[in-house]
Amino acid sequence: MTARARIFSIHTAAVALLCLAVLSGVWVTHAQEKKKLSIYSSRANYSVAVRDVDGKEYVALSEIFQPLGGAVVYDGSKIKLRLAGSSGECEPGKPKCKIGGNSMELAGKIILQDGTALVPLHSLPFVLTGLMDTKFDFHENSRRMFLGNYGNTFKAEANKADAPSVAFEFSAPVNPSISTEPGKLRMVFSTDGVNSGNEQFKFDSDAIPNATYSEHNGEAEIVVSGTRPLMAEFSDGGRTITVKAAPEQAKAAAPADQPTPQPTESAPAPAPSSGESSSQPTTPVIATQPLFSGRGGRYLVVIDASHGGDEVGATLSDELTEKDITLSLARRLRNELQARGVPTLMLRDNDGTMSVDDRAAAANAARPTLYISVHAGSMGHGIRVYTSVLNGNENTERYPGAGVKVKAGFLPWETAQAGSVENSRIIATSVTQQLNQSKIHASWSPAPVRPLNNIASPAIALEIAPPDSKRDDVSYLANPSYQQTVAIGVATALVNARGKYEENR
């Protein structure tokens, strides 16, 4: 073999290997996205898995019928269907069903797989509406089905005022996953039933020129484009999402009264990014208005699901890490608070890395009524509520005039919490009492947990441990029922604590 031929062979092999790697990457990515169908109705909004059988898409009838109050039974020869007072039957292996006495041709045969009856996705709306006697709107390409007149529609209006913003007003409360990237804010609606006839929204605003609506794999997505960093705020009990652009002057280093939303992959909130996780923001927190009012003088709760990304927190078991428990619990807490009309802001809504200083900076920029850091641990039992170890006198000594009733002046980063620690304790005590009244064991104490000292608003940390009856079962922390009980307990406690907090303002 000549030298030239050898070089050619090596190049060919390298290119082949590269192609193989790229192809396997694409295949893995594709394989990881599981197909799902979302169904929206006045009774329930939910998603089910879509299976590929013989090149056709199928769904399990029982998974579809149960949330709608129906039932699917296989009696050994036929599959009996019952839903909304009507009944029908299908024969496994045949592309026919008899619904309400009428024979119906299906797009493919009914399959019985491990005792589960599968129906072709294309024929599902006909089976359902035949039984329910209702109309449907099936978006087959995106696998989204609206039954009856259900549909969470929305309108989008721009506000060109001081801080340019666009308000998305929905006909029912929504709870999307929100993420940001440079120039974009993405809201993904999974079970909210969001529906729109428009795909493009144009706004008369330089800062937020347009937004797009699209659907894919059982989800709807609204992507808002902006020429400045964007952030989202919930209001009206979760019916309105206001997407705001950062003020122009915020491009320079800005204090806390001029929030500088910096998009991070993990946070919908403004989060100044720093190169190193341990680096502190160079701009101190400036308080130019009462710290206890929250943004716009209303009650806003910032929820911080601790850890995330490479920083897993406590390794609770071989399969369970603290970062997963905190995210799941924080989402439940957000839902429960929003259901009670309390506006919330999640600092982390995906598995992204965010330093504690960035979390504190983002929370301070939002100027919340309350900051809650969510943690999970295996020691002890129940819920431990923590407040800062600061005694409240730090800034009064170093900065005369600062302290509990601070109106203006710089706050040192390390003791920014000092002026709010009294209110933090009032809320922590109230939350603890409320939880104990709800039969959830809770205790309160100060703790040196980051970043409580750096938060210039009332701030508490929650550490969830398994209940007393499951002390040795750390996996119980992942139990949805336990998490939901805790989320409801904490949300109720916070709503009830609001009264005591307001009294102290």
Add this chain to the structure above:
Amino acid sequence: MIYIPRNMLITAVFLLACVFAMGFYVLHLKRQSEQEAARAQLENLAPHPVGPEERIPVFVAYDDDGVIREESASAPLSNEPSERSREVLRTLVNRYLEKPSPHPLGEGSQVKDVYIVNRDLAVVDISSDFANRHRSGVLVESLTIASMIETLAANVPQITKVKIMVDGKERDTLSGHADLMGTYNVTDVHALVKAMQ
């Protein structure tokens, strides 16, 4: 073809072998000296009998109940504040390194040194293993920090503030939760220990 005399060839091979042998010997010496230095450092870190044995109060964390209890221990103490602080903390850490331990710390956990600044600030330098192998959690990390600071303050009353460094450097948290960036006020920690008793 160039002709190399046989004696020259033998000399060259011999010299090459010598170079390799010397290289290996130097490597061996380097390793030996590193091991000796590490051993010397460990000896330096071990508690020194710098004074008469004294009974001192130590605040020991108990994981089972999540509490801190005051106990007494014997330690050879000096009147020099920085040496005294170091020995007091090493006594506490040694208690945690015993088996069974009420509050286990990771292998290699050590208090490397304590520096007293302006008479009232103690800068505690802990080993990287102390932080890297510490269990993660708000409660477990708080117990460690609180028991160390309370023990220090009880035995060296002039200390009113404590800063904890890891291997001579600042670090965000002990193991993901407890604050190591700030400086602790002994009075604040005292309130925390009271809540944990």
